[in-house]
Amino acid sequence: MKEVEIQNLIRQCVAFFEENNYTRKRIEKYKSLWKNGIVKFMKANSFVLYNPPIGEEFTQTCHYKGTVRPQEREFIRSVQVLNDMITLGHIRKRCVTPKFHRLDGDIGKEMEKLIFHLSNLRRSPVTIGDYRLYLSEFLHYLNNVNVQSIYEITENHIVSFVLAHPTNKVNVVSALRVLFRYWKEEDILERDFSKFFESFKVRHPERIPSFFKKEEVMQIERSVSRSSQTGKRNYAMLLLSSRLGLRASDIANLRFHDIDWDNNAIKVVMQKTLKEIELPLLPDVGNAIIDYLKNGRPSSDIDQVFLSSRAPYIGATRMMVGSAINAIIVSSGIDVHMKHHGPHSLRHSLASALLKGDSSLPIISEAPGHKHTDTTMVYLRIDVQSLLKCANPVPAVADGFYTQRGGAFYE
Numbered sequence: 001m002k003e004v005e006i007q008n009l010i011r012q013c014v015a016f017f018e019e020n021n022y023t024r025k026r027i028e029k030y031k032s033l034w035k036n037g038i039v040k041f042m043k044a045n046s047f048v049l050y051n052p053p054i055g056e057e058f059t060q061t062c063h064y065k066g067t068v069r070p071q072e073r074e075f076i077r078s079v080q081v082l083n084d085m086i087t088l089g090h091i092r093k094r095c096v097t098p099k100f101h102r103l104d105g106d107i108g109k110e111m112e113k114l115i116f117h118l119s120n121l122r123r124s125p126v127t128i129g130d131y132r133l134y135l136s137e138f139l140h141y142l143n144n145v146n147v148q149s150i151y152e153i154t155e156n157h158i159v160s161f162v163l164a165h166p167t168n169k170v171n172v173v174s175a176l177r178v179l180f181r182y183w184k185e186e187d188i189l190e191r192d193f194s195k196f197f198e199s200f201k202v203r204h205p206e207r208i209p210s211f212f213k214k215e216e217v218m219q220i221e222r223s224v225s226r227s228s229q230t231g232k233r234n235y236a237m238l239l240l241s242s243r244l245g246l247r248a249s250d251i252a253n254l255r256f257h258d259i260d261w262d263n264n265a266i267k268v269v270m271q272k273t274l275k276e277i278e279l280p281l282l283p284d285v286g287n288a289i290i291d292y293l294k295n296g297r298p299s300s301d302i303d304q305v306f307l308s309s310r311a312p313y314i315g316a317t318r319m320m321v322g323s324a325i326n327a328i329i330v331s332s333g334i335d336v337h338m339k340h341h342g343p344h345s346l347r348h349s350l351a352s353a354l355l356k357g358d359s360s361l362p363i364i365s366e367a368p369g370h371k372h373t374d375t376t377m378v379y380l381r382i383d384v385q386s387l388l389k390c391a392n393p394v395p396a397v398a399d400g401f402y403t404q405r406g407g408a409f410y411e
Helices: 006-019 024-036 038-044 052-059 070-088 105-120 125-144 155-164 169-185 194-199 214-222 229-242 248-252 283-295 318-331 343-356 361-366 373-382 384-390 399-407
Strands: 265-269 276-280
Touching (some): 006 038, 038 052, 038 070, 052 070, 105 169, 125 169, 169 194, 229 343
C-alpha cells in the first residue's frame, strides 16, 4: 500500500487546488482542517507516513454521540481529498455516492441474470439502476414473507408487493413483467405469468402540470442577480428553459457547436427522445449566453457551454441545472405552494402561453421537442379556455319539437 509523508501530500493537494482555480479562502480552510485534524491525529499516534487506512482510523473519531456534526463532516472531506490524491493523482469533485442495491440469495442470483441481459442490450445505466432498485425491493418483500425460491412466487405476492409500494407502481409492474417474461423465455421458470400481467393493470394517476402565468415567469426572470459569475450562468440557463422550453438535461448538455450564431438558431438532439430539433436563438437568450461566456464562464477546454460554479470545474449536470432553476423560482417571491418549481414547470408554462396564443398542437409539440402530439395533450388540462375551444356548438332545438303530438315527450 502506498504511503506518503503527510506534508508532502498536503503540498500536492494545494498545488492541485491552485491549478484548478480554488479560491484562496477555500485553500486556507483545507490547510486548517488538515492541521487541526489528520496531522494532529498522526502526531498523537506517532504516525510518520500517511495512507488511507490511517485516514479511515481518524474519521472514526469524527463522531459526537453517534452523529456527525458539520465540522466533523469537513474533517472527513479533508481526508477524502488526501485519499483521492494518493490513490488517483487528482481530487474528485464532492458528490454523493449512489447506493448499490444488492440482489443476494437464490432469487437474487436469478434476478442478476436479467440485469446482465439488460447490460448486454446496452440499456442505459439509469434504466438498469431503476431495474436493480425495483427488483431489490421485491426481493426484500419476498424475504420478509419467507419466499426462498422463484418457484414459490405467486400472483398474490406480486399484487401485495405492488399495492403496498409507496410510489412508481406503474414502473414497478413494468420491471416485474420484464423479469418474469425473461425467466420464462430463458426456461428459468416454467410457469407463464404473461396472462396475469395482461390483466393486472396499474395506471398513472391523472395529474395537472404545474405552470406559472406570464407575469410570474417575468418576475422569476427579473429576480436573478447577474452581478456574479454564477448569476450570469443561472440566468442564461433559466432563459433556455422559460423562453425555449429546454429540459434540464438538454441545457446541461448544450455544446458550443449546437449554437448557430450566424443563423440565430440552436440545434440540439433531445436527451430524452433523441429527436433533433431547431429552435430560434432569441435575442434575450443569445445575449444572456454571450454575457456568461465573456464575463462568467471559467477558462476551460470542456466543450459544454455551462460549467459548475466552483472548482474543480466540470460540465454542468441535469441535477445542477435543476437545482439552480429551482432555487431561482423559490427565491423569486411568487407563490409556489402546491406547485412543482423546477425546469419542467417552466416548460409547462411555455406550452400554456402557446395555447393562449392560439398555436396548434403540432406547433406546441415542436417547441418542447415532444416525440408525439399525444404527449402535448396533457397541457390542455392547464388551459380551460383552450378546452372550451374544443367543444362543438350544440344546435338549437326548434319549438315544434316540444309541441308535436300534443306537447308530450314520447319514445
